[in-house]
């Protein structure tokens with residue numbers, strides 16, 4: 001379908017950012033002309049100059065973000081239109097110019113006496129920047145001399161290329177063959193792999209699994225060299241900047257205490273018997289003599305898809321989120337009425353779903369809605385991001401408005417879990433009940449257990465590199481294979497192919513990124529459990545969390561919602577929830593027999 005055939009009420013209202021392209025172009029020229037920051041250079045030790053810089057800088061970035069958002073949203077509406085691609089490259093050039101104009105800023109600020117920074121952190125005039133200044137002061141011990149910093153800056157581009165190399169291998173050079181699916185010959189791609197694992201016959205899944213990993217095996221020497229390079233890059237920065245370990249450097253960057261990470265690993269280890277039990281239950285239900293990794297994505301319950309037209313699906317989300325109260329539901333209705341959401345697929349539209357936004361304008365959501373249960377949850381998920389953005393933007397100054405990645409997946413998961421529980425409670429259909437429980441269990445398996453397994457792999461590999469051990473392909477494959485055995489237990493036949501799984505994970509080129517998915521679901525489940533048991537006061541605490549942007553360190557922001565990741569409680573709560581869901585699922589399955 002072409003975009004102009006879609007009803008206006010189902011298209012997002014980009015005019016809330018710029019009335020038209022002409023307004024965008026006028027603003028772009030004006031902003032481009034104002035891009036000069038060098039007048040502040042060498043003068044940041046004077047308080048009025050720094051205040052003035054902050055104000056001008058915030059103003060500039062906000063205007064640039066607005067220009068970027070409009071261009072990228074117009075581009076996503078129909079990627080075939082060249083005009084917005086050219087808008088995007090214009091704005092990217094302006095960002096580059098801006099970055100080079102302000103490159104003096106951080107080094108100069110870091111060179112100021114500690115006493116000055118400390119005084120400003122407490123100074124009310126810098127209230128919007130106190131957390132930023134505190135972080136700067138904490139970084140000081142890891143900053144090198146001016147000349148050394150220059151060399152590090154020069155090295156950043158050549159050292160930053162490993163992800164690109166892997167991406168080329170993975171998307172252009174990987175020799176994926178034809179496979180059989182639905183009885184027909186199909187080109188194997190990353191997308192069809194997922195599809196076949198989910199709905200192919202056993203024979204098709206097995207052949208596809210073997211073919212997929214054979215392709216990675218054929219590039220294993222190159223991928224090992226690429227990944228090793230990426231790990232050694234981390235070791236280089238860690239050593240140059242004087243961190244205890246690569247993991248410590250990553251956690252420091254997010255302002256997350258190492259204890260949080262260690263607790264995650266410990267509590268997941270403790271809960272592994274529950275995951276093993278789930279694997280055994282699967283084996284029984286699927287009546288398999290041997291269960292392989294290629295059997296794991298197969299749904300345990302026959303499709304019990306809730307096929308709702310968009311209007312009804314949206315209404316279902318609003319109803320399901322009733323525990324969050326009238327204010328939250330009113331915002332959801334507002335989003336619908338004010339056209340924050342671009343609903344349907346059209347020719348040329350970007351695929352998938354996301355939430356986006358810029359300070360001063362309401363958030364936006366892109367969907368490609370199809371009537372399935374998965375897409376119903378996508379609405380709840382993306383609206384979770386959007387309303388988090390909305391609350392933070394409304395409550396915080398611009399400088400403190402954007403929440404960090406550590407906190408980013410919590411609100412979206414809270415919404416999914418609340419909707420799931422609502423649907424579970426309001427249906428009598430056992431098939432749907434089982435489908436929903438299985439969906440929930442798989443959320444735990446893929447977001448909590450699997451991502452923690454990835455994280456542990458990264459940790460072990462980085463430690464070995466730090467100790468000077470060569471990272472051979474045997475070492476990487478053996479490490480991964482051993483972890484896979486530990487996580488999935490004896491209910492799985494661990495084929496040789498699974499040793500290569502590490503070689504296909506793009507996230508490994510952003511080291512220590514994935515553990516945040518695990519802490520995200522743990523936090524979200526804890527929040528939902530508190531809302532269930534305490535009602536309104538817990539919701540108010542949760543809203544305070546949503547309103548916090550990045551005003552301080554993420555763990556303290558989370559404490560406002562009653563989740564203290566420095567204690568065992570949220571971890572125990574989440575694991576308990578996993579075990580209870582599993583028990584409920586088992587009981588429902590037995591009942592039916």
Ligand SMILES: [Zn+2]
Pocket residue numbers: 381385409412
């Ligand atoms: Zn998300």
